[in-house]
Amino acid sequence: MKNFKSVLSLFFLVLMVSCKVGTNTEKLFNIVDYGAVADGVTDNAVAIKKAIDACARSGGGKVIIPGNGVFLSGPFDLVSEMELHVEAGGTLLANPDTSVYVKSAFRENQGEGTVWIGGENLHDVAITGLGIIDGNGIKFMGEELEDSYELLPFEVKDPRPHVLTLVNVHKIRIENVTFRNSAYWTVHLIGCDDGVINGVTIDNSLKIRNSDGIDLDHSKNIRISNCNIKSGDDSICLKNRREFKEYGGCENIVVTNCLMSSRSCAFKIGSENMDTIQNVTVNNCTILESNRGIGIQNRDEGVVQNVLFSNIIVESRFFSDVWWGKSEPIYITAYRRANIDHKDAGWRFPEGATEGFVGQVNDITFRNIQCRSENGIYVSAESPDKINHILFDGVSVVLNRVTAYEGGIYDRRPCEGEGLVKAKTSAFFIDNANDVLVRDCDIRLGANPPLNMGELVHR
Structure with missing residues (x-):
């Protein structure tokens, strides 16, 4: 009986060590390690792309926006088997310079905004955390009117960035993160399949026109639950x-x-x-x-x-x-x-x-x-x-x-x-x-x- 108890104790010790090792071996890619600066001024798009590229080369993992300040960034794309994790206390802020936004949110139709955070033809993508993804929307607006903002004129391309645009992505998880202050649509899922959006807060200015909350476009098998959505335009829209x-x-x-x-x-x-x-x-x-x-x-x-x-x-x-x-x-x-x-x-x-x-x-x-x-x-x-x-x-x-x-x-x-x-x-x-x-x-x-x-x- 004594030997049996010793063997059993050893088994549980090995199991605990295995679980601990498994947790600690999660592949983490902190954007600060790739040169990101939390000053709210420096454009960290290059650093973020480096972290994402390293994540892709390793076969997937978690790219971390740390919870120690405001990380301004221009456009970047997600990759398969990637989790973008915004820690509590951390903010990812859209660059207010319209010249950095070059990709249309609607392909050849350039009159309805651009892409900030994008991704196309992917699988197993997640956006999580208790931090904030801020579209910096008011920076893209004109004069403040009584119950709206004036929209700035443009010739061909409307430079206002959509916060998140995912096209043809299978298996999406968006949980707990806060999106706010979008200049155009906030979360746009196009041709996506098998998605969960849970516990998300979307806090847009009620004066910004076209600031939809969640748009499901040609998408299938999507569950939205426990979300708090405030938006100038439609909160949730299917199209x-x-x-x-x-x-x-x-x-x-x-x-x-x-x-x-x-x-x-x-x-x-x-x-x-x-x-x-x-x-x-x-x-x-x-x-x-x-x-x-x-x-x-x-x-x-x-x-x-x-x-x-x-x-x-x-x-x-x-x-x-x-x-x-x-x-x-x-x-x-x-x-x-x-x-x-x-x-x-x-x-x-x-x-x-x-x-x-x-x-x-x-x-x-x-x-x-x-x-x-x-x-x-x-x-x-x-x-x-x-x-x-x-x-x-x-x-x-x-x-x-x-x-x-x-x-x-x-x-x-x-x-x-x-x-x-x-x-x-x-x-x-x-x-x-x-x-x-x-x-x-x-x-x-x-x-x-x-x-x-x-x-x-x-x-």
């Missing part, structure tokens, strides 16, 4: 941009336990959708101080189908015409896109076409949604066949005025025809849609009801 059409539809998306706030739409599907967006579940979320709460905005030939929203609180209010939306807590529209002279007008229609058409929105369920808003739920299409089988089950709407805006208006932008539509305020305004069922829903007026009240349910 299929024409520039990346080879990656197919956006599908199998789960969003849960998130807190969102937006000057545009907190959770949006569209407006860019040239393929299919389907199999989407959004559950247990809270939307506060937003222009719109939940929006499905189909403007292209793609289809939106099989979407479930449940157990969500929505608080929405009016903002100025700078921002799309007119305080609709839930918004479903299907209108063809207008042909206008715009910075990226050539990329809005199928190749060779000068006008488009709009696909269907089918089988959408809203269950147990609590809405408190200055305007009502809006469902509208250019023809009845474009919106089919919509269920509002256990949805409550409290209409209460909290701003000085007059109301009596709904927003269809961007669309062919009238964009801002004047109409009486209804809790449910349903126009040109097939099979819309309103079941066990509750409608109430707050202490300050809208000035332009119409019938509570308009069909």
